[in-house]
Amino acid sequence: MVRLVKLGALAAALTFVATACSSSAVRQQPSSQAGLQRGGVFKIGLASDVHQALDPAKEYYTIGWEFLHCCLTRTLLGFNLKGPNEDGNTLQPDLATALPTVSSDGLTWTFKIRSGIHYAPPLQDQTVQAQDFIRALLREAESATAASYPFYYSVIKGFDDVTAGKAKTISGLSAPDPSTLVVTLSSPAGYFPYTLTLPATAPIPASPSDPSAPLGAATGHILNYGQFIVSTGPYMFKGADTIDYTKPADQQSGPSGFQAGKSYVLVRNPSWDPATDPYRKAYVNEIDVTVGGTVADLTNKIQSGDLNTMDALPTPEGVRLFETTPSLKPYLHSDATFGTYYINMNLAMAPFDDLNVRKAVNWVVDKAGLQRLVGGPILGPIATHNIPNTMVPSLNSYDPYATPSESGSVDKAKAAMMQSKYDTNHDGLCDAPECKNVLMVIDQTDPNPKMAALIQSDLASIGITVRTQQFQTTTMYTKCETATEQVPICPSEGWYADFADPYAFVTGLFSAASLTPSCCDDSELGATSAQLAGWKYKITSATPNIDGDLAACIPLQGTQRTDCYASIDKNLMENIVPWVPYRFANEVVITSPNVRNYHLDASTGWISLALIALNGGK
Amino acid sequence: MQVATRPTIDSFGPGLPEVDSVASVATRTPRQIIWRHFRKDQLAIASLVFLALMIAAAITAPLVARYLVHHGPNQLFINQTLDQYGVPKGPNHQFWFGADDAGRDLFVRVLYGARTSLIVAFFATGISVVIGVSVGLVSGFYRGRVDTVLSRFTDIIMSLPVLLLALGLVAGCGLAANGCLGGLIRPGLLLVSYVIALFNWPYVSRLVRGEVLRLRKKEFVEAAAAVGSNNARIMLREILPNVVAPVLVFTTLIIPNNILFEAALSFLGIGVPATTPSWGKMLSDAGSIFTVAWWMMVFPGLFLFLTTLAFNLVGDGLRDALDPRTIR
Numbered sequence: 001m002v003r004l005v006k007l008g009a010l011a012a013a014l015t016f017v018a019t020a021c022s023s024s025a026v027r028q029q030p031s032s033q034a035g036l037q038r039g040g041v042f043k044i045g046l047a048s049d050v051h052q053a054l055d056p057a058k059e060y061y062t063i064g065w066e067f068l069h070c071c072l073t074r075t076l077l078g079f080n081l082k083g084p085n086e087d088g089n090t091l092q093p094d095l096a097t098a099l100p101t102v103s104s105d106g107l108t109w110t111f112k113i114r115s116g117i118h119y120a121p122p123l124q125d126q127t128v129q130a131q132d133f134i135r136a137l138l139r140e141a142e143s144a145t146a147a148s149y150p151f152y153y154s155v156i157k158g159f160d161d162v163t164a165g166k167a168k169t170i171s172g173l174s175a176p177d178p179s180t181l182v183v184t185l186s187s188p189a190g191y192f193p194y195t196l197t198l199p200a201t202a203p204i205p206a207s208p209s210d211p212s213a214p215l216g217a218a219t220g221h222i223l224n225y226g227q228f229i230v231s232t233g234p235y236m237f238k239g240a241d242t243i244d245y246t247k248p249a250d251q252q253s254g255p256s257g258f259q260a261g262k263s264y265v266l267v268r269n270p271s272w273d274p275a276t277d278p279y280r281k282a283y284v285n286e287i288d289v290t291v292g293g294t295v296a297d298l299t300n301k302i303q304s305g306d307l308n309t310m311d312a313l314p315t316p317e318g319v320r321l322f323e324t325t326p327s328l329k330p331y332l333h334s335d336a337t338f339g340t341y342y343i344n345m346n347l348a349m350a351p352f353d354d355l356n357v358r359k360a361v362n363w364v365v366d367k368a369g370l371q372r373l374v375g376g377p378i379l380g381p382i383a384t385h386n387i388p389n390t391m392v393p394s395l396n397s398y399d400p401y402a403t404p405s406e407s408g409s410v411d412k413a414k415a416a417m418m419q420s421k422y423d424t425n426h427d428g429l430c431d432a433p434e435c436k437n438v439l440m441v442i443d444q445t446d447p448n449p450k451m452a453a454l455i456q457s458d459l460a461s462i463g464i465t466v467r468t469q470q471f472q473t474t475t476m477y478t479k480c481e482t483a484t485e486q487v488p489i490c491p492s493e494g495w496y497a498d499f500a501d502p503y504a505f506v507t508g509l510f511s512a513a514s515l516t517p518s519c520c521d522d523s524e525l526g527a528t529s530a531q532l533a534g535w536k537y538k539i540t541s542a543t544p545n546i547d548g549d550l551a552a553c554i555p556l557q558g559t560q561r562t563d564c565y566a567s568i569d570k571n572l573m574e575n576i577v578p579w580v581p582y583r584f585a586n587e588v589v590i591t592s593p594n595v596r597n598y599h600l601d602a603s604t605g606w607i608s609l610a611l612i613a614l615n616g617g618k
Numbered sequence: 619m620q621v622a623t624r625p626t627i628d629s630f631g632p633g634l635p636e637v638d639s640v641a642s643v644a645t646r647t648p649r650q651i652i653w654r655h656f657r658k659d660q661l662a663i664a665s666l667v668f669l670a671l672m673i674a675a676a677i678t679a680p681l682v683a684r685y686l687v688h689h690g691p692n693q694l695f696i697n698q699t700l701d702q703y704g705v706p707k708g709p710n711h712q713f714w715f716g717a718d719d720a721g722r723d724l725f726v727r728v729l730y731g732a733r734t735s736l737i738v739a740f741f742a743t744g745i746s747v748v749i750g751v752s753v754g755l756v757s758g759f760y761r762g763r764v765d766t767v768l769s770r771f772t773d774i775i776m777s778l779p780v781l782l783l784a785l786g787l788v789a790g791c792g793l794a795a796n797g798c799l800g801g802l803i804r805p806g807l808l809l810v811s812y813v814i815a816l817f818n819w820p821y822v823s824r825l826v827r828g829e830v831l832r833l834r835k836k837e838f839v840e841a842a843a844a845v846g847s848n849n850a851r852i853m854l855r856e857i858l859p860n861v862v863a864p865v866l867v868f869t870t871l872i873i874p875n876n877i878l879f880e881a882a883l884s885f886l887g888i889g890v891p892a893t894t895p896s897w898g899k900m901l902s903d904a905g906s907i908f909t910v911a912w913w914m915m916v917f918p919g920l921f922l923f924l925t926t927l928a929f930n931l932v933g934d935g936l937r938d939a940l941d942p943r944t945i946r
Binding site: 294295296315316317319320321323366368369372373374375376377378407446447449450453454457468470 | 692693694696697700701702703704705719720721892893906907909910911
């Protein structure tokens with residue numbers, strides 16, 4: 001599951017969204033191909049670099065995923081690269097000729113591969129074969145790769161055996177002929193086809209020096225495969241055609257258009273045939289990406305036309321400027337996504353080991369204030385439960401902790417606190433020693449410190465005093481995700497689903513399999529006494545476990561499926577309460593006035609680079 | 619010192635008025651002479667008055683918060699002070715200096731910021747003066763090997779990359795809940811003061827050393843040694859009183875530098891904790907938003923500017939008042 005790396009800077013990962021419920025915040029330019037011209041250089045400013053050097057198996061971040069999806073790595077299945085209101089979350093065949101045929105027991109998935117899809121130079125003589133997908137999944141399975149989301153593929157028979165070092169190949173994958181891929185699952189999984197849209201499954205061509213090498217052209221590129229991707233998309237890295245794949249990996253020189261931490265240049269892939277790619281339009285000739293600069297700097301450059309867009313969310317004053325300036329307003333785009341921002345509470349750390357304390361925190365937090373601090377409703381509606389409304393529409397009106405204007409209620413919070421063991425005199429205030437000086441780890445990126453100050457003030461009104469520690473975004477996430485860090489409360493986190501299925505939202509957050517050393521069950525749900533003791537926790541009582549509930553939803557389809565996850569959400573909100581969800585995420589993007597044909601790519605949650613165009617092709 | 623005998627008027631010839639008795643001739647102590655000259659400098663006097671007001675404001679800030687505006691510097695007024703986009707509102711009848719981007723009263727925070735600046739100014743400066751005077755006194759008096767060692771140590775401290783070390787110390791000790799050295803160095807205002815003092819004392823030491831080298835050759839020092847005074851007594855009773863004046867002048871001139879140093883550390887995010895108002899931190903917060911919220915930069919910037927200017931003017935006035943060449 002893709003994790004939002006920066007609140008104020010980066011928009012997160014995959015999202016699709018449908019919906020109407022935040023129609024006031026949805027602002028898309030009408031999609032139209034009339035008058036769109038090919039040509040021009042699209043310039044992007046990144047406030048911070050991509051997450052994992054664009055390695056398809058590791059990249060787990062919206063911006064990186066967009067570069068891969070739009071431009072470099074086609075996959076078996078995909079989407080139309082448009083927004084949630086434009087059918088952007090409906091599965092489409094990409095490198096497959098059609099959606100797979102599935103056996104009646106749901107275990108065998110058969111894909112037919114499009115013929116004549118050539119890789120980019122220098123391997124333009126190779127075409128995409130079924131074996132190429134097996135290489136990609138093998139690389140994902142190997143523990144040496146340190147892939148970011150291998151857990152999605154554990155359902156493939158034999159996948160985990162490779163990870164555990166018990167096998168060299170994945171027994172559930174086979175290619176009876178070059179154009180047929182057969183995937184055998186160990187159990188039915190309704191979410192499975194979505195996992196084949198993720199960049200990790202992008203095909204890897206055979207190595208020209210050793211066609212039998214299991215990992216093909218990726219052989220030896222454990223840490224730096226991103227710059228050696230052999231593109232199947234409309235673009236490739238500038239200079240990628242000069243890579244000599246016949247040499248050993250450590251002797252290969254990367255493309256000139258890949259300068260980690262500084263810049264990336266994507267140029268047209270001469271092998272790409274638009275006739276084989278119904279959704280990517282690739283209007284612009286080149287995409288230039290530069291890394292660095294503050295959000296304010298990048299905003300100014302977009303206004304002046306020196307940049308066409310940026311990765312970061314605009315600052316509140318930037319949002320205000322674009323909203324209130326008629327000439328700029330059309331270039332402020334806001335779309336609902338599959339993301340939630342929340343305050344995480346560690347169920348194994350006092351005082352949050354007490355359910356009544358967690359409920360009290362849910363009652364007292366001023367969600368409206370948090371929304372205002374981040375920039376207002378355009379950044380997303382107030383969250384009243386965990387899973388975004390866009391994924392479980394039946395919960396649109398579900399608000400178990402409703403307060404006037406969602407500004408929090410000290411009275412209701414105190415009523416909950418009175419039942420807590422940490423309120424020793426039952427006056428509604430947390431007065432036990434465990435309530436004082438509680439560590440709160442926050443993201444130092446604006447506006448997180450301001451939001452943390454509000455949360456600190458809210459907690460103080462029910463007797464909980466906190467001391468904050470600020471960290472750079474990725475460090476903050478590492479500390480909050482690592483059980484041994486023993487962080488009681490983390491208010492700067494956000495979670496975007498990797499694909500349009502509730503499985504992608506809840507599994508990585510609330511299942512025991514996502515505990516340390518894996519990611520990202522920061523609440524320590526499902527932790528056993530032995531685990532807590534091993535992590536040196538003072539409280540070693542096992543935390544609540546909902547793995548059974550999660551497993552029950554996996555094989556279901558349709559409304560049964562969404563209802564199943566809706567009931568999980570209700571259980572979490574009322575009986576377990578690991579979070580205080582406070583905002584469903586909208587993706588807000590600003591573009592320069594010469595940008596045309598803006599669409600949100602619902603599959604990544606950012607601007608659809610495969611569809612973007614420049615006015616007059618310049 | 620009274621004049622024991624006076625020439626008679628006749629000594630000067632006829633036509634001059636009568637000279638009264640000895641008692642009518644006014645005499646002044648050195649302090650009176652210095653003050654007399656100092657108060658002629660109107661800018662210095664005005665600055666002194668301003669600083670007195672700032673100190674009073676800093677001391678009474680909690681009272682102002684409690685009894686005048688009825689809220690503290692960290693109290694949030696999200697709904698009253700931020701518009702729908704989270705942009706703060708400007709000066710009005712309720713929030714005289716407007717609000718900052720977190721929804722806090724800027725007026726109260728500026729007052730509390732004065733406390734931060736003045737505490738750092740006096741405390742950090744005090745520490746650096748104590749250390750600097752001690753080291754300079756010993757170094758200049760003993761000379762030889764002692765002077766060599768202390769001077770080289772001073773040079774090393776002066777050669778350290780101040781900002782980088784300050785950043786490392788404050789960040790490192792600031793992140794740990796119990797600070798560093800078993801809790802001896804804790805995150806907060808004191809840590810920032812220690813860091814500032816660490817990098818300032820060498821300059822005081824050098825000044826004092828130079829003065830001591832000059833003074834130790836004076837006859838009164840030789841006389842004190844001749845009558846059997848030990849080294850400690852000579853340093854403390856003979857030499858030290860004579861270095862007070864230049865040290866005092868120097869102190870008033872480094873105080874504004876220390877205020878700015880704290881402001882710079884806070885601006886960089888490594889100064890005082892976020893809950894402690896600081897003019898530097900306020901300026902840092904204003905950097906990205908001042909185009910729509912000018913008050914966030916103007917008020918703390920103005921107070922910082924006026925305070926450092928006032929210290930500089932007082933220092934200039936004191937220097938002129940103490941300079942024997944200007945005394946008539």
